[in-house]
Amino acid sequence: MGKVLLINDLDKDGIATLAGYKANGGYTALEKALKMKQEDVVEEVKKSGLRGRGGAGFPTGMKWSFIAKPPGVPRHLVCNADESEPGTFKDRFLMEKKPHILIEGMIISSFALGANLSYIYIRGEMMYVYHILEKAIQEAYDAGLLGKNIMGSGYDLDLFVHCGAGAYICGEETALIESLEGKRGNPRIKPPFPAVKGAWDRPTVVNNVETIAAVVPIVNMGGDEYAKIGIGKSTGTKLISASGHINKPGVYEIELGVPVEEFIYSDKYCGGIRNGKKMKAVVAGGSSVPILPTELILKTSKGEPRLMTYESLSDGGFLTGTMLGSGGFIVMDEDTSIVKNLWNFTRFYHHESCGQCSPCREGTGWMEKVLHKFLDGHATMSDIDLLWDIQGKIEGKTICPLGEAAAWPVAAAIRHFRPEFEEYVKSGKNMKDVKHYYRLNNLQPV
Amino acid sequence: MSSNTNIKFSAEALDLCNKIMKRYPEGKHKSAILPILHIAQAEFGGWLSAPVMDYVATILRIQPIEVYEVASFYSMFNLKPVGKCVIEVCRTGPCWLMGAEDLVKFIEKKLNIKEGQTTTDGMFTLKTVECLASCGTAPMMQVGEKYHENLTFEKCEQILQDYKTKGEQVSHWRKERITNQSDIKK
Numbered sequence: 001m002g003k004v005l006l007i008n009d010l011d012k013d014g015i016a017t018l019a020g021y022k023a024n025g026g027y028t029a030l031e032k033a034l035k036m037k038q039e040d041v042v043e044e045v046k047k048s049g050l051r052g053r054g055g056a057g058f059p060t061g062m063k064w065s066f067i068a069k070p071p072g073v074p075r076h077l078v079c080n081a082d083e084s085e086p087g088t089f090k091d092r093f094l095m096e097k098k099p100h101i102l103i104e105g106m107i108i109s110s111f112a113l114g115a116n117l118s119y120i121y122i123r124g125e126m127m128y129v130y131h132i133l134e135k136a137i138q139e140a141y142d143a144g145l146l147g148k149n150i151m152g153s154g155y156d157l158d159l160f161v162h163c164g165a166g167a168y169i170c171g172e173e174t175a176l177i178e179s180l181e182g183k184r185g186n187p188r189i190k191p192p193f194p195a196v197k198g199a200w201d202r203p204t205v206v207n208n209v210e211t212i213a214a215v216v217p218i219v220n221m222g223g224d225e226y227a228k229i230g231i232g233k234s235t236g237t238k239l240i241s242a243s244g245h246i247n248k249p250g251v252y253e254i255e256l257g258v259p260v261e262e263f264i265y266s267d268k269y270c271g272g273i274r275n276g277k278k279m280k281a282v283v284a285g286g287s288s289v290p291i292l293p294t295e296l297i298l299k300t301s302k303g304e305p306r307l308m309t310y311e312s313l314s315d316g317g318f319l320t321g322t323m324l325g326s327g328g329f330i331v332m333d334e335d336t337s338i339v340k341n342l343w344n345f346t347r348f349y350h351h352e353s354c355g356q357c358s359p360c361r362e363g364t365g366w367m368e369k370v371l372h373k374f375l376d377g378h379a380t381m382s383d384i385d386l387l388w389d390i391q392g393k394i395e396g397k398t399i400c401p402l403g404e405a406a407a408w409p410v411a412a413a414i415r416h417f418r419p420e421f422e423e424y425v426k427s428g429k430n431m432k433d434v435k436h437y438y439r440l441n442n443l444q445p446v
Numbered sequence: 447m448s449s450n451t452n453i454k455f456s457a458e459a460l461d462l463c464n465k466i467m468k469r470y471p472e473g474k475h476k477s478a479i480l481p482i483l484h485i486a487q488a489e490f491g492g493w494l495s496a497p498v499m500d501y502v503a504t505i506l507r508i509q510p511i512e513v514y515e516v517a518s519f520y521s522m523f524n525l526k527p528v529g530k531c532v533i534e535v536c537r538t539g540p541c542w543l544m545g546a547e548d549l550v551k552f553i554e555k556k557l558n559i560k561e562g563q564t565t566t567d568g569m570f571t572l573k574t575v576e577c578l579a580s581c582g583t584a585p586m587m588q589v590g591e592k593y594h595e596n597l598t599f600e601k602c603e604q605i606l607q608d609y610k611t612k613g614e615q616v617s618h619w620r621k622e623r624i625t626n627q628s629d630i631k632k
Contacts, residue, residue, distance in 0.1 A: 074471070086539035086577040117471065124484065124522045125578050127591040127618045160469040165480045165520035168576060182476035182506075184519040200474050243540040243581035250582045287539050287577075328581070330540050344542045348576055354519075 003229050003255045005217040005237050006210070010097050016132070018139040021100035027145060029219040033108045034153040041112035045215060047223030049235035054080055054171070054208030055286060055326040057310050060215075066195040067113055068203040075203045077115045079106060079212050080176055081122040081129075084168040085286035086348060087328025090239035091209035093251040095122075095129050099136035103159065105212035107145065108219055110157050113205055117158050120209075121176055124165040133161045168352035172400045173206040175354065186356050187400035210239055230256035234309035238327050240269075245279075245333035247271035260284075260306045260313075261298050264331065277333040281417075284313055285325020287345050288405030290412030291338070292322050318412065338417040339424055342409060343371040349406035360403040363394040367410055374424040384421045388414055453501045459485050463505055476508055479516055483523055488617035492532060493524035521575065522618065529564045529571040530615040533606075534588045537574040540581035549585045550574060552599050556606060569610055590616035 014020025021027070033041050046061030067075060079102065083091040095102055102120070110118045122130050137159055140146045148156050162180055164170050170179045174188035177199045198204020214236060218226045227235045234256040243249045246264070248271035254263065263269045264279065273279050282297040283289060299306055301320040306312050314321045332341065350364035367390050373379040391407040398404075414421060455463065463482050467475035482502055483494065490498050494517050496510075503510040517523045524532070533553060537546045550561060553572055557565050564571040580586040583595035587602070594605050609616065 083579045084577060087581050089579040089581050092579045123579075124480065124520070124618065125575075125588065127484075127620070128593070131591075131620065162469075162477070163481055163484065165484065166522035166575075167520050179480070180477055181474070182479040182512075182516065184515055200471060241582060243584060244543050249584075283539075330543070330581070332543060336543065341539070341543070344537075345539060348538050351576060 003237055004253045005229075006094065006101065006213055006239065007098065007251070007253050015098055016096075016100075016136075018100060018136070018143060021098070021104075025220075026100055027104055029216045030104050030107055030145065031151060033111060033219050034151055034155060038112050038114055041108065041219065044223035045112070045218055048214075048218045048226035049223075049230075049233060050211065050214055050218060050226070051234075051310065052208055053210035053214065053238065053327070055085065055288075057324065060207065060211055063195070063207070064109075064113060064205060066193065067205055068196045069114065070203070073202055074117060075113055075115045076199050076205075077106065077110045077113055077118040078176065078180060078199060078204060078206045079118070079120040079209055080171060080173065080206050081120050081126075081209045082164055082171040082176060083126075083209070083326075084123060084171050085288065085326045085328055086345070087241060087243055087283060087286045087330040088326040089241045089243075090251050090327060092126055092129060093241075094209060094213060094239065095126075096132055099132050100140070101213045101216055102133070102209055103136055103140050103145075105215045106159055107140075107150065107157055109205075109207065109212055109215050110159070111155055115205075116156050118160075119180060119199075120159070120161045121170070121180055122161055122163055123170070124163045127163065130161055130163050137161065167354075168348075169354045169400070169402060172402065175400065176206060177204060184354070186354050187402075189399055231307065231309050232311060234311060234324075238308070238324070240308070240327040240329050242270050242329045242331070244329075244331035245274050245277065245336070246331045247274045254308055256307075256309050258308045260308055263308055263329075270329075270331065273331065273333050275333075277335065279331060280334045280336055281332045281338060283322075283328070283330040283332075283409075285323045286328035287330070287348065288401075288408055289323040289325040290318050290321075290408050291342075291416065292320075292412070293416050296320055296416070297322075318408070319415070322412070338413055338420050339371065339374050342413045343368065343375060345409050346371055346406065349402065353402060353406070357398040357403065359394045359397040360406065363390050363403075364406045366390050367406070374421065377424070377428045379421075379425050381422065381425055383425070384414060384418065453490070453497050455485070455489055455501075455505075459489050460505075467506070476506055476512070479506060479508075479513065480520070482506065483513070483517055483520075484619040487523060488619040492528045492530070492615060492617060493526060524571075527564070529569050530613070531569060531589055531609045532571045532573055532616070534573045534575040534578075536576070536578045536580065536584070536586050536588075538577040541577070541584040541586060544584035546585045549587070549597060549599075549602060552602060553587075553606070556603060569613070570606070591618050591620065592616075 009024045012024050042064050050060045051057040167185045169175045170185040172187045175185040179185040194204045240252050265272045279294045283291050300315045310324045313324045346368045350368045353360045353364050355361045391410040394403045395407040466481050467478045470477040499513040500510045503513045585597050586595045
């Protein structure tokens with residue numbers, strides 16, 4: 001345990017520049033890949049067992065092998081840097097600190113897919129990172145790592161950054177493609193999948209920043225070696241964004257398989273709960289995944305220690321488990337109101353629903369309103385069942401997974417914290433005076 | 447199309463737009479709409495009026511409605527006038543857990559405005575926004591492209607004071623944007 005592959009050398013001088021990145025072994029994977037056959041690079045990624053790091057965890061090599069190759073039709077690779085899932089900030093961190101690992105990964109991956117024109121779609125709010133990437137790409141062009149005949153291999157690639165303008169939904173791959181085409185970010189009905197008909201109706205692969213970056217160590221060490229890191233089908237390392245009421249929030253690269261308890265309490269990672277408080281709940285993989293109370297996040301329902309892997313976190317299904325998701329690890333202490341936190345998340349999904357599908361457009365709004373009744377102190381017991389009913393009518397009934405993303409947190413909060421909802425109902429108007437949200441640290445009341 | 451001849455990009459901005467449009471396959475230059483709207487917002491006082499959007503449509507050689515429907519979808523585009531500095535406080539999940547609600551109240555009190563409003567001197571507009579991927583350094587706010595993280599009331603007050611002293615318009619888009627000059631053929 002303890003391998004670090006992506007952010008092992010952030011303390012090295014000038015690692016954000018081409019010279020600094022190269023001095024620390026950068027672009028050796030590209031050199032190696034360009035001497036291989038395209039399909040052999042895909043094969044290495046398949047062997048590595050790498051799974052999409054954006055949230056869905058779909059095997060990357062398999063996604064690549066689905067790309068259609070009609071003769072004469074250009075193919076594209078688009079990197080999804082629209083990181084917007086509440087609790088997730090690893091991609092911003094990686095791009096800011098080490099932009100060239102993403103660019104090297106983009107060149108290798110584009111080569112493997114036979115794409116000659118690729119894009120990095122970054123969310124508009126991260127405009128300063130857009131600059132960092134622009135600069136790094138220019139460095140790569142100047143050094144002959146992009147453009148015509150890269151490193152004398154005969155392979156040509158143009159790579160550009162494209163910025164969004166504020167829309168969570170554009171992290172969904174077909175919405176991202178619509179947005180890249182200059183339209184509203186409304187997800188498309190699938191099939192056809194982007195691998196067949198993506199950007200400008202051409203075969204397109206969309207991969208998360210961390211997924212693309214992971215291709216670099218995979219090519220360097222070989223797929224088989226990479227697959228030895230981690231546990232079972234959770235191979236390799238994962239960037240975890242740790243936030244909330246912990247002593248050491250930040251981005252940590254873990255070898256998949258670290259026990260959750262160690263991740264939260266060890267000084268190597270989160271360093272325990274701040275202010276000597278007890279932990280109440282954890283949202284383990286970004287705001288959309290089910291929230292779990294302390295006892296279920298530390299141990300599975302069978303009493304086994306839960307590990308930071310795709311399988312262990314989802315052990316027990318949604319009844320007692322959750323998901324690794326994007327690795328947005330939000331920790332809440334004993335003073336946190338689960339009901340108010342849920343209202344906050346639900347308001348977010350209502351705000352971010354693109355409005356195409358009625359269950360999501362209307363349902364998220366209704367859930368927000370009903371949750372507001374709890375906070376205002378005039379909810380009734382039947383409102384808990386009403387919430388349960390609405391979330392069930394969104395899940396699985398929308399074009400894209402935003403519906404599920406909005407429904408799952410509601411279902412999990414009721415499943416695991418129903419007594420807290422009942423307490424809000426019983427306290428009625430008195431709830432208005434209850435301190436059910438957090439005060440900014442060490443500061444006088446406003 | 448717009449007949450308002452006062453609305454025109456600077457030569458520099460226009461050059462930038464042309465470069466950006468060339469980054470997409472031939473005939474697919476509509477893809478440049480988001481970056482060009484960012485430029486337009488920076489050029490014309492931080493917001494997009496209907497004549498400005500019409501002008502963007504002429505640059506992209508598309509119908510104005512295609513610009514309106516896009517501009518109204520994305521939260522970074524202001525369709526009403528804003529102050530020189532738009533303060534965007536993250537209110538989602540982890541930032542809320544770390545006190546974003548209090549931070550908003552604090553700024554409201556300091557600037558004597560409510561969320562969504564602009565100060566009478568036209569200096570500040572206060573907006574609350576959704577997760578800005580800065581959860582580990584919460585609470586935070588963004589002003590222009592700058593992230594102000596790990597905020598306390600004192601830090602926040604100092605930041606507001608600094609912007610007020612400078613008195614400049616702050617936008618997400620910076621002038622020296624595009625460094626990469628390569629054109630693609632097809």
